[in-house]
Amino acid sequence: MCGDTEMTDHDGSYILSVISLARNLKRRRKEKAFTRYDISDRAGISPSFYSELETGRKSASGETLRRVTKALDMSMDELQSDRYDAALEALLDFQDPDIAIKEGIELLDKAPHLAKAIPRLLANVARVYDRGSKKEVIYPILLREFQKENWNHFPDIEDEVKHFLDEHPPRGTSPDAHDLQGILRYVYKYTIKTQHDFNESRYQHLPIIRSMWFRKGQHNYLLLNQHLLKSQKAFELAKEIAYNLPFLRTKETLAHRVPTSPRVGVRSYTQLLNEFKASYFAGALLMPKDALEADIATFFAQKTFQPERLWAILDTYNVTPEMLLHRLTEILPGKRFGIKKLHFLRFRYDRYMQREPREWQVFNLTKLLDLDSLRFPYVESSGEKYCRRYSSLQVLRDMANALENGSIRGEDLYRRPLVRMQRSRFANEAYRDNTYLCLTMAQPLTLQPDILVSVTIGFVIDEHFKRTVQFWDDTANIEPHGPHGPNAIELGHTCQRCPLSHDQCADRAAEAVIFREEERNKEMAQLMSATERELLG
Structure with missing residues (x-):
């Protein structure tokens, strides 16, 4: 270590040495009954710098470490000894240096056995989920927990957007692709190609790239797919602007x-977190909080559900259905609406699969945000079939049929996506007390028109929601329709996992094998309990 520096990307052995050094500093200080202020004073360094050494956030030069070891009355060999090989290696096996260093030290202090076991457990969870590597499963889980902890509402990023709009006032309600492209070119000196050909026809087996950023020296380049909608180009440009603002433009961010x-190629949780923050900023920039809240308040104040008002909002901000509904998950938990019990789902469906029998059709859940303890599972790849009664899935099948028989054209769906509203209730006991109002919008993917996508935002219908959303009990425009009050579809x-019989549900695509096994286990537990009571009198 040639200088006192912040932590950046390093190989596994270096990370292990940093964690071990930090642990040994803290252990020795406690043995000597010193405070951090005692050590920093004796070593001639600031208390904050010593604190960052103990937490692994900074590394130090050899001279600084010699002063610290002298203050602690320990040798350099003692400082660099490693007593926690197995646990440290298990943490590093998680393959995220940020988590391994920042969270690992505290975990090792409290429970070394857990530090060894948890990463192995998470790796096994990833395999059970059958969704690829740990990075593809565990990192998104951590991100969703971060969103849930904050109710997916981040005032600091909202403030960044307000500050940016004050410095760069838009011509309309919000900036468009032309505005954002100009800012990137003339303020941040980007080279931008907005009509790039990524050779999708040649590389059909690869994910279709919407945008690509790279850096040569101090100059930034951004390539945008030529087939993107204007709204999608605006979103990619807004994300790129976020990476140039102080809250994201750091050396650490450039490395992550x-x-x-x-x-493609996510290597750490920090990368995923930075992408989330940039995407949050982009959505907030295209749909500024105050203006969108006013439009949504007007929408919620209607006595009947009116899809055309949603289309008007899409046109006002020039955004896609996914951008709009995901933005609602960010503003609705805030002070103005206070709607926190919600979830967001995105499903994909290959329209040509609709020719297959119901039991062979596959609906892939590709995005999930759960703020209402719904605990929605990622299961289709494991053989379980999502309930075909979801509005999310029904609208995809209906769209596939309409495209097949020619009653609707794909290009029309980009202007006016299909919209459904459904009241539903889960048949299993744990969720019977909750009735949900689910808004779904659907259209084909722009870059892959044969792939149909639905996005759904669902709300728990409680008393606060009823006071806020006036059309919650509309029976004419919200499914199920009927004259006998606001009923709900059983799901x-x-x-x-569903307890509904074949007579109760004609849409069943598989037998209820998991539900039956759980019921047998309950009956066995009851039998054992009754036998014990009988024997004990």
Whole structure:
């Protein structure tokens, strides 16, 4: 270590040495009953710098370490000894230096056995989920927990957007692709190619790239797919602007930057977190909080559900259905609406699969945000079938049929996506007390028109929601329709877990094998309990 520096990317052995050094500093200080202020004073360094040494956030020069070891009355060999090989290596096996260093030290202090076991457990969870590597499963889980902890509402990023709009006032309600492109070119000196050909026809087996960023020296380049809608180009440009603002433009961020959209080659949780912050900023920039809240308040004040008002909002901000509904998950938990019990789902469906029998059709859940403890599972790849009664899935099948028989054209769906509103209730006991109002919008993918996508935002219908959303009990425009009040459709999470019989559900795509096994286990537990009571009198 040639100087006192902040931590950046390093190989595994270096990370292990940093964690071990930090642990040994803290252990020795406690043995000597010194405070951090005592050591920093004796070593001639600041208390904050010593604190960052103990937490592994900074490394130090050899001279600084010699002063610290002298203050602690320990040798350099003692400082660099490693007593926690197995646990440290297990943490590093998680393959995210940020988590391994910042969280690992505290975990090792409190429970070394857990520090060894948890990463192995997470790796096994990834395999059970059958969704690829740990990075593809565990990092998104950590991100969703971060969103849930903050109710997916981040005032600091909202403030960044307000400050940016004050410095760069838009011509309309919000900046468009032309405005953002000009800012990147003339303020941040980017070279931008907005009509790039990524050779999709040649590389059909690869994910279709929406945008790509790279850096040569001090100059930034951004390539945008030529087939993107204007709204999608605006979103990619807004994300790129976020990476040039103080809250994201750091040396650490440049080292933890995902160069493509969609994300390819995610190496750490920090990368995923930075992408989330940049995407949050982009959505907030295209749909400024105050203006959108006013439009949504007007929408919620209607006594009947009116899809055309949603289309008007899409036109006002020139955004896609996914951008709009995801933005609602960010503003609705805030002070103005206070709607925190919500979830967001995105499903994909290959329209040509609709020719297959129901039991062979596959609906892939590709995005999930759960703020209402719904615990929606990622299961389709494991053989379980999502409930075909979800509005999310029904609208995809209906769209596939309409495209097949020619009653609707794909290009029309980009202007006016299909819209459904459904009241539903889960048939399993844990969720029977909750009735949900689910808004779904659907259209084909721009870059892959044969792939149909639905996005859904669902709300728990409680008393606060009823006071806020006036059309919650509309029976004419919200499914199920009927004259006898606001009923709800009975759902299951998956067919295999659903208690509804074949007579109760004609849409079943698989037998309820998991539900039956759980019921047998309950009956066995009851039998054992009754036998014990009988024997004990």
